[in-house]
Amino acid sequence: MVPDPSQRPVGGVERAKLYIAINDLLVYGSAITRPTGIQRVASGLAEELMLRYGGECVSVSVAGMKTVRLPAADGSSVAARLAEPVLRALSHFPRSIQERARSVARAFLSLRAQRSHGTFTKPALESWILVLGAPWIAPGMADAVCLLKERDGVRIALLVHDLLPTTSQRWFADAQGQAAKRDVETLITAADTIFTVSAEVAAELQTLYGKRGTLLTPADPELSARAGINAAVPADAERTVLSVGTFHPRKNLVALVNIWDTWENAPRLVLAGRRHPQDGEFFAALAAHPRAAERITLIHTADDAQLAELYRSSRFLVMPSLAEGWGLPVREALLAGRPAITTDAVPAATNSPFARVVPAGDEAALSAVIHEWWNGNAPERLSDEIQRTFVPRTWSDVAAELAGRLTT
Template sequence: MMASATQNRPILFDLTLSCHRLGEPPDGILRCERQYARALLGRPDLSVKFCRFDKKTGQLELLSRSTAKMLISYAGNKNRHRRGLAKSVGDIVELMRSSQERRYRWFRWGIGRILRRITGNGHVNAKTIPPGTVYVLSGVAGETHDSEALFELTRQTGMAIFAICYDLIPIVHPEFIQINDVTARFRRYMELLLVHADRIACISDATRTDLVAFAQSETMPVPDLTTLLLGLEIPRRSAAGRPDIVQDLAPRSYVLCVGNINIRKNHALLYRVWRRFAAERGEQTPRLVIAGGKGWHADDVIENLLNDRLVTDHVVMIHQASDDAIAWLYENCLFTVYPSFYEGWGLPVSESLAFGRHCITSATSSMPQAGFGLATTLDPDDDEAWIAAISELIDEPQALEEQERQIEARFKRRTWDDAGAEFIEQVLSTGNDAHARPAGRSKSQST
């Protein structure tokens, strides 16, 4: 058991991403931020405060625990709420004043409720943050923070910094990034993080390798690096029966691909493979079900899948699948495919195993690790290898049954309780020398 002195070490957890994306369904990094915040809220023995970064003032604003609970439990609809609803107090006041129409009364009420909750808690400074505090950054500050102002503030207050690194896509694969200035902003954020962070937890071995390679290429210092695997939250069906959106699908008659359709996910390979199957197998071709929203550079592959007469009858696209539908699709598919070029982890690979379904995925970045030695991994550019692997599972039921037996015998799901406990342990042991670091001194000056 940890010493009480370590347990009582102050923690400041940043919830800026949850504020920035209030009203949007949680996915990816946002879901992780909320899960780690839940883990901290579930430990009343710890000294934890919450905050958000205000770009207008360059300050970290303290949030009450009730606000934190509201943010991490909020399951809003992005079509009913404006993006960035709680970006800053000033924005909220302005929205309240400008929302004069009767149809926005509910909106003004909601903003007022948020305003009452988040004001009056003060800002982060040397007076409000006790010595030895660990500042936890579980989102991506390059998107929601002014990186220069943020790290200057942490330097002035002398806080130790614990950050989570999910991937380095804007740096290692900028061709997969939609917005032109994202790469420059992300690169600057990572440069500052490498200088100022006491510990960076990477969500996979591949991400850790990429981070070390980037630091070395830029002759940057490498702080204490750890690996912190994510928890796996399995979509659960809330009711028996088949969701309406999948009524036309027969159980164990289709191959499933879960994930947004964009250029990085490599759905173009699946189009080529299924076109080949349709030409050679005709009506014996199993259906390919793609469950995911439309992302960047998806138009061409979607147009091919919908309009190619050879393929269209063998492909089903579901762009807004509920958790119930996703769970049903996993439970009833033959197996899954995930030919992405690059991932920080590869959640659909692990989800497939959690449902007892074999996955054929890419042998790149983190996906072999996400498959825990139970997935088939292939070159995402090798069409022939994918055709052969998929054909084997379609044509040889005993081979598929053996894969499923191996999954049942060997796969052990890592829960968010497991991940949360390890997260807290890593946070509490971060930069223990920070207790002796005077506020205002850089790490290079501290002893």
């Protein structure tokens, strides 16, 4: 069960507890200054579980587990600030060098997380250990969690963000993709309870592994204190079309380059996200289409406050993705009062009255809707409706659902 934080051991018998394995968040906190979508979800949920349900964050290894502090998700650590320029410089090297360097860095930072300062603790029988983030980022984390179940009798609860390394192998043949596939499959096999961020991922889980997943939709996290659905557009801001996400090929940003290349008097398109070792095709397309390049702005280093400003300055978000587990930018856009054009590969847009959905890979349909929205008033009409009716989902909501499931 999920413990009452006020409970104490009775008769010398330790009560079951709720532990959150955060090796991956420790690695993220040491490596990047701008949190990933998975990192935002895991950090937000972990913080709420600690606050309301007595959860304890731990790092795990073959030696056991030790209690540790949850790192800030805002990239404020000295290590992250030092690592960020190294990652930017690395993005200019060939893909093979990038992948090798990232693999070595993950192994080093994972070992550092396992050896982080903290107190070793032995879990009470039938305690829960939660894996909320990206275990493949911290090599050895998945195996250590499974060892705790075998050795100490803990129960494993797993939040699955996506199964892309299995369902979309053409993009995940690199070392990290294969590590992600192995670690997620290891935990899926061992888990006592599985949560998924979307119904689509739950269906894939059932089809591929015969496992049932309980839907646990992420919260809608504010990007900064200046964000919010009632925020006005800065008076001096150029109205834009915005796309947010890494420059991974599954994001299909090449489609936007093609659309902008044939558009007379195209608006400013802002692409905000960190570079990726597989982004060569995108940059080749941009170099081959100088007309489009003139109207496309690339931003790789936006912090939360800057990203919130980009949302507010846009008329709408566009996500041309070919595959997604959830699609957090759709929800971030709603917090800024902005609607979205997405493909049907973005679960966060499913059944949303504030999103226009086109078939994934249908560039003509995507282009038609982008032109229609830019030349019409649909974005403003939907923005007004968002401000009147949209109710953000909170981490308190999500944590209550997770805790309720673990107590039944």
